[in-house]
Amino acid sequence: MAKEAPPRSRLEPPRVPMELHVKNREKLLRSLRQHLTETSQALSGFILLQGGEEKTRHDTDHIELFRQESYFAYLFGVVEPGFFGAIDVMTGNSILFAPRLPAGYAVWLGEIKPLSFFQEKYMVSFVFYTDDIEQVLHQHYGGEDKPILFLLHGLNTDSHNFSEPAKFKGIENFKEDTCTLHPILTECRVLKSDMELALIQFANDISSEAHVEVMKNTRVGMKEYQLESMFLHHTYMYGGCRHCSYTCICATGGNGAVLHYGHAAAPNDRTLEDGDMALLDMGAEYNFYGSDITCSFPVNGRFTSDQALIYSAVLDAHDAVISVMKPGVNWVDMHKLAEKTILNSLQKAGILVGNVEEMMIERVGAVFMPHGLGHLLGIDTHDPGGYPKGLERPKELGLSSLRTARKLLEGMVITVEPGCYFIDALLGPAMDNPKTSKFFNRDSLARFRCFGGVRIESDVHVTASGCSNMSKVPRQVSEIEAVMAGGAWPH
Amino acid sequence: MAKEAPPRSRLEPPRVPMELHVKNREKLLRSLRQHLTETSQALSGFILLQGGEEKTRHDTDHIELFRQESYFAYLFGVVEPGFFGAIDVMTGNSILFAPRLPAGYAVWLGEIKPLSFFQEKYMVSFVFYTDDIEQVLHQHYGGEDKPILFLLHGLNTDSHNFSEPAKFKGIENFKEDTCTLHPILTECRVLKSDMELALIQFANDISSEAHVEVMKNTRVGMKEYQLESMFLHHTYMYGGCRHCSYTCICATGGNGAVLHYGHAAAPNDRTLEDGDMALLDMGAEYNFYGSDITCSFPVNGRFTSDQALIYSAVLDAHDAVISVMKPGVNWVDMHKLAEKTILNSLQKAGILVGNVEEMMIERVGAVFMPHGLGHLLGIDTHDPGGYPKGLERPKELGLSSLRTARKLLEGMVITVEPGCYFIDALLGPAMDNPKTSKFFNRDSLARFRCFGGVRIESDVHVTASGCSNMSKVPRQVSEIEAVMAGGAWPH
Ligand SMILES: [Mn+2]
Ligand SMILES: [Mn+2]
Numbered sequence: 001m002a003k004e005a006p007p008r009s010r011l012e013p014p015r016v017p018m019e020l021h022v023k024n025r026e027k028l029l030r031s032l033r034q035h036l037t038e039t040s041q042a043l044s045g046f047i048l049l050q051g052g053e054e055k056t057r058h059d060t061d062h063i064e065l066f067r068q069e070s071y072f073a074y075l076f077g078v079v080e081p082g083f084f085g086a087i088d089v090m091t092g093n094s095i096l097f098a099p100r101l102p103a104g105y106a107v108w109l110g111e112i113k114p115l116s117f118f119q120e121k122y123m124v125s126f127v128f129y130t131d132d133i134e135q136v137l138h139q140h141y142g143g144e145d146k147p148i149l150f151l152l153h154g155l156n157t158d159s160h161n162f163s164e165p166a167k168f169k170g171i172e173n174f175k176e177d178t179c180t181l182h183p184i185l186t187e188c189r190v191l192k193s194d195m196e197l198a199l200i201q202f203a204n205d206i207s208s209e210a211h212v213e214v215m216k217n218t219r220v221g222m223k224e225y226q227l228e229s230m231f232l233h234h235t236y237m238y239g240g241c242r243h244c245s246y247t248c249i250c251a252t253g254g255n256g257a258v259l260h261y262g263h264a265a266a267p268n269d270r271t272l273e274d275g276d277m278a279l280l281d282m283g284a285e286y287n288f289y290g291s292d293i294t295c296s297f298p299v300n301g302r303f304t305s306d307q308a309l310i311y312s313a314v315l316d317a318h319d320a321v322i323s324v325m326k327p328g329v330n331w332v333d334m335h336k337l338a339e340k341t342i343l344n345s346l347q348k349a350g351i352l353v354g355n356v357e358e359m360m361i362e363r364v365g366a367v368f369m370p371h372g373l374g375h376l377l378g379i380d381t382h383d384p385g386g387y388p389k390g391l392e393r394p395k396e397l398g399l400s401s402l403r404t405a406r407k408l409l410e411g412m413v414i415t416v417e418p419g420c421y422f423i424d425a426l427l428g429p430a431m432d433n434p435k436t437s438k439f440f441n442r443d444s445l446a447r448f449r450c451f452g453g454v455r456i457e458s459d460v461h462v463t464a465s466g467c468s469n470m471s472k473v474p475r476q477v478s479e480i481e482a483v484m485a486g487g488a489w490p491h
Numbered sequence: 492m493a494k495e496a497p498p499r500s501r502l503e504p505p506r507v508p509m510e511l512h513v514k515n516r517e518k519l520l521r522s523l524r525q526h527l528t529e530t531s532q533a534l535s536g537f538i539l540l541q542g543g544e545e546k547t548r549h550d551t552d553h554i555e556l557f558r559q560e561s562y563f564a565y566l567f568g569v570v571e572p573g574f575f576g577a578i579d580v581m582t583g584n585s586i587l588f589a590p591r592l593p594a595g596y597a598v599w600l601g602e603i604k605p606l607s608f609f610q611e612k613y614m615v616s617f618v619f620y621t622d623d624i625e626q627v628l629h630q631h632y633g634g635e636d637k638p639i640l641f642l643l644h645g646l647n648t649d650s651h652n653f654s655e656p657a658k659f660k661g662i663e664n665f666k667e668d669t670c671t672l673h674p675i676l677t678e679c680r681v682l683k684s685d686m687e688l689a690l691i692q693f694a695n696d697i698s699s700e701a702h703v704e705v706m707k708n709t710r711v712g713m714k715e716y717q718l719e720s721m722f723l724h725h726t727y728m729y730g731g732c733r734h735c736s737y738t739c740i741c742a743t744g745g746n747g748a749v750l751h752y753g754h755a756a757a758p759n760d761r762t763l764e765d766g767d768m769a770l771l772d773m774g775a776e777y778n779f780y781g782s783d784i785t786c787s788f789p790v791n792g793r794f795t796s797d798q799a800l801i802y803s804a805v806l807d808a809h810d811a812v813i814s815v816m817k818p819g820v821n822w823v824d825m826h827k828l829a830e831k832t833i834l835n836s837l838q839k840a841g842i843l844v845g846n847v848e849e850m851m852i853e854r855v856g857a858v859f860m861p862h863g864l865g866h867l868l869g870i871d872t873h874d875p876g877g878y879p880k881g882l883e884r885p886k887e888l889g890l891s892s893l894r895t896a897r898k899l900l901e902g903m904v905i906t907v908e909p910g911c912y913f914i915d916a917l918l919g920p921a922m923d924n925p926k927t928s929k930f931f932n933r934d935s936l937a938r939f940r941c942f943g944g945v946r947i948e949s950d951v952h953v954t955a956s957g958c959s960n961m962s963k964v965p966r967q968v969s970e971i972e973a974v975m976a977g978g979a980w981p982h
Contacts, residue, residue: 159552233724
């Protein structure tokens with residue numbers, strides 16, 4: 001009798017509690033009411049958000065797979081396109097507005113659900129059609145004059161784009177406030193509830209397992225995209241994750257030095273060669289909540305001494321940061337701690353020469369790690385709220401790439417992702433620069449010209465007294481080599 | 492010694508010849524010059540198209556994976572975003588305009604390639620930067636006055652959207668012609684070259700293999716999305732297909748009656764039950780060229796007599812159409828042939844009662860197959876050109892869903908996808924309608940209320956004397972049962 005293959009996953013997609021989004025709404029309502037009270041404004045009007053719409057590709061009828069706009073997803077958890085959502089500031093009632101679907105929808109796209117279906121599914125007070133927004137809001141409004149609408153408009157400090165306030169026919173019969181909501185709602189998203197943490201944990205669990213699956217099956221001669229395919233398959237097949245948090249970065253060899261490799265113009269299409277390092281930055285999303293994990297390892301399963309050297313430098317930085325993270329700690333200090341840890345290792349190895357404190361002043365760390373140490377993570381991979389009003393982005397090289405310069409708070413989830421890369425476009429100028437040229441040992445560095453890079457990225461939850469690493473992948477050199485040789489994980 | 496697992500695929504992604512796109516440009520140039528000659532216009536000016544741009548998701552910095560605009564892909568084969576492309580009507584020279592990338596691109600997104608790289612890769616005469624378009628076109632222009640630009644603007648008859656003509660700074664210093672190019676270029680895309688056919692064949696081969704892989708591994712208790720995941724993985728892992736032609740439709744049980752199931756609001760999330768039919772409409776894309784294949788089978792691997800009845804009715808329609816397809820045949824007649832074949836089977840089985848010719852007049856076929864028999868296939872799943880100017884869309888029920896009403900031409904690739912569905916939203920009204928109610932045997936039909944549907948879809952190449960089916964999947968009831976029981980495929 002044939003032996004059954006062992007199960008490929010220990011995991012199952014968990015039930016998603018819609019209470020999560022109910023609590024998100026309650027949290028927002030508390031914050032907004034507090035703000036209105038503090039600024040002597042009436043506790044009335046409506047928070048109003050517009051959900052996303054399906055988009056076709058250019059002029060064709062090819063519809064891109066829809067993923068809800070993130071703020072709307074946070075508050076309402078709605079997976080369908082074309083909705084609006086409101087919260088009555090006075091009563092706390094939540095109102096969804098569903099699109100009125102044409103009869104043909106039932107034939108082509110599925111059953112036309114009654115409004116009561118959405119009311120129950122999304123646990124809201126009322127559901128109406130989007131073409132009744134004006135009328136419904138006026139009817140629900142208890143006050144006199146025009147009701148006030150708190151609309152979402154504000155800067156995303158990563159993209160430098162502004163969120164679009166909701167628009168509907170008849171909006172001119174309301175007072176529009178486009179300043180109040182964005183900072184308050186964004187701040188709500190910064191601190192994660194237990195239910196949010198559970199989803200981020202599942203996204204981490206299935207992604208961690210998938211990373212291990214990829215490690216075990218990576219072979220010289222494969223294409224980078226085959227590693228991507230294995231990851232996507234594992235997280236969808238066993239985790240029900242239809243979306244990733246971001247396009248998979250499957251960089252091998254020199255491509256490891258391209259921080260955001262993997263996009264359409266650099267599409268994970270290199271062939272893995274013996275002696276390459278792989279840098280795989282891949283994370284699945286579950287019910288909107290994401291993960292963002294990077295593993296770096298030699299594609300042939302055995303670290304060379306140079307590979308172990310750079311890898312250990314980055315792992316030391318990763319571990320050093322996590323060992324001191326707790327509420328109150330400044331994220332800029334954590335970035336500097338990572339930089340310094342890496343510079344120390346490079347100096348000890350003779351790749352850099354001279355005083356590390358001096359290197360820090362001259363920003364040599366940014367030559368090897370030009371990106372920020374990490375970013376808030378949630379419904380967006382780069383979750384908003386990194387620079388609330390009044391907090392300036394640092395100007396120094398490297399630090400200016402930080403997606404937040406905040407102090408850590410209990411309930412944040414933030415990535416810790418130090419890296420060490422050998423990037424010609426940065427090394428060349430730094431070695432030519434009279435202020436920094438003395439730090440570089442050209443002979444040593446020559447060995448690393450085609451090295452690419454190492455990044456080690458974990459998703460870390462800031463707890464009351466410290467932090468907890470949500471990403472459970474092999475990190476030690478010995479662990480990675482054991483798993484790649486067929487060893488069990490977790491042990 | 493452990494036995495090695497058999498290879499999961501017999502295929503390898505083929506080399507993509509850039510000559511394919513060179514020939515596409517030559518074909519367009521011939522057609523345009525002929526038109527200009529026939530209409531006594533000068534053979535001068537430029538064809539100018541604007542390629543697609545990467546898009547972020549709403550206000551965030553989440554970048555959707557870019558896929559080139561289809562007309563631009565057809566002519567230039569460019570995978571990178573942000574390009575323009577021109578063809579000099581007089582000389583035939585082709586000119587690409589590449590975006591001028593900021594220095595930071597090298598650190599974050601990859602090596603900044605010299606213009607000569609793109610010239611060689613895309614086999615064009617010249618490459619310049621997009622900010623030089625105005626100047627370059629004026630310099631290359633041989634004539635007097637303002638050079639004429641043939642821009643792409645026209646109706647997509649599936650989406651009812653219009654393609655957007657290229658825009659750039661200084662365009663007001665040219666004469667714009669937005670009428671001439673679209674119908675001529677669209678007609679070029681209708682007839683496929685041998686090199687195009689080879690890519691469509693590969694997309695079909697890897698997708699056929701993936702469909703078989705899914706059939707073999709489908710089990711009661713699985714989720715629909717797990718079938719999708721297996722398909723995506725097989726086509727990417729072994730075929731290098733990063734994109735699908737369209738969102739996978741993985742419908743089981745009653746969901747088979749939802750023609751375009753699988754989108755965000757109906758996301759392939761049902762659990763497979765014993766006794767279900769599965770209807771899987773999934774096709775991979777390779778170097779822009781797509782495939783579109785549907786297989787229907789019982790999830791437990793054995794057809795019931797009712798399942799075999801409906802399946803065979805649809806297969807007979809599929810085979811009947813393919814057996815008579817050849818140049819000159821009218822597609823509307825093929826649709827009617829499929830309808831009639833299905834109605835005959837339903838009548839023989841006692842599900843319908845009465846005269847089939849009469850049913851055809853009353854459009855009863857459209858109750859069971861509300862969609863068109865098939866559509867042109869190429870760089871778009873619903874390839875354009877179905878209704879060239881002067882060809883009217885039929886008005887009759889069912890026929891009005893046809894994406895083309897053309898006569899077949901040698902070189903077309905068109906899907907043949909008859910289906911038979913039990914759709915409450917259509918059956919109810921048809922049984923109530925005094926003109927059609929007499930045809931329905933309510934007792935028999937009751938057995939099929941939760942059946943869902945069957946679709947059988949192949950991609951068919953119209954040859955000089957007939958046609959050739961490019962999709963090679965098990966189609967006979969016995970073949971499907973054998974493959975699902977572990978039999979080899981192809982035999
Ligand atoms: Mn990250
Ligand atoms: Mn089709």
